[in-house]
Amino acid sequence: MTDGEGIDGSADGGEVGRRAFLRTAAGAATAAGAAGTAAAQEGGGNESGGGGGGGGATTTVQVGPGGELVFEPEEVQVEPGGTVEWVWESGGHNVAPESGDWGHESIEDEGFTYSHTFEEAASFEYVCTPHASAGMVGAVTVGSGGGGGSSTALPNSAKSLGVAAMAAMMSTLGLAYFFIRFGGDYEQPSE
Numbered sequence: 001m002t003d004g005e006g007i008d009g010s011a012d013g014g015e016v017g018r019r020a021f022l023r024t025a026a027g028a029a030t031a032a033g034a035a036g037t038a039a040a041q042e043g044g045g046n047e048s049g050g051g052g053g054g055g056g057a058t059t060t061v062q063v064g065p066g067g068e069l070v071f072e073p074e075e076v077q078v079e080p081g082g083t084v085e086w087v088w089e090s091g092g093h094n095v096a097p098e099s100g101d102w103g104h105e106s107i108e109d110e111g112f113t114y115s116h117t118f119e120e121a122a123s124f125e126y127v128c129t130p131h132a133s134a135g136m137v138g139a140v141t142v143g144s145g146g147g148g149g150s151s152t153a154l155p156n157s158a159k160s161l162g163v164a165a166m167a168a169m170m171s172t173l174g175l176a177y178f179f180i181r182f183g184g185d186y187e188q189p190s191e
């Protein structure tokens with residue numbers, strides 16, 4: 001009945017002290033983490049309207065440059081209201097849309113130009129009819145859509161805040177570990 005009571009009592013005392021310290025350390029770490037999260041959310045909250053200079057800009061696509069059976073560049077991106085101009089660098093090509101009411105189906109010679117203004121945010125694929133099988137295909141992406149998926153990326157400021165919060169948490173926990181491991185006992189164990 002009475003065996004170990006004194007030992008248990010002192011052990012409990014030590015345990016309580018450690019737990020209290022752990023609670024304090026954990027609380028500090030949580031607070032640091034919460035502060036970091038809040039700051040990160042604030043940092044990520046600035047939704048600026050994006051770059052100006054969208055509508056009205058003209059992007060040039062070379063048609064068959066150097067006699068090669070390609071559109072160069074093969075894929076272009078414009079903002080809604082942006083214009084794409086195709087410039088024939090060699091003859092025998094056209095710009096035939098996969099769908100939609102645009103493009104230039106007639107075969108043209110070098111020096112011809114065709115331009116179209118894209119208002120709708122979508123992806124427009126097209127081919128050169130005579131050379132589609134040779135891989136003379138192209139695409140116009142209007143807007144930031146088309147599988148970019150970059151809207152979920154955190155701004156760098158939020159990332160660094162997160163790292164700072166994590167570092168604060170780790171250092172707090174490290175300090176806690178140090179105190180728990182070595183206690184306040186700085187005496188060397190006598191041998």
Ligand SMILES: [Cu+2]
Nearest residue numbers: 093128131136
């Ligand atoms: Cu062609």
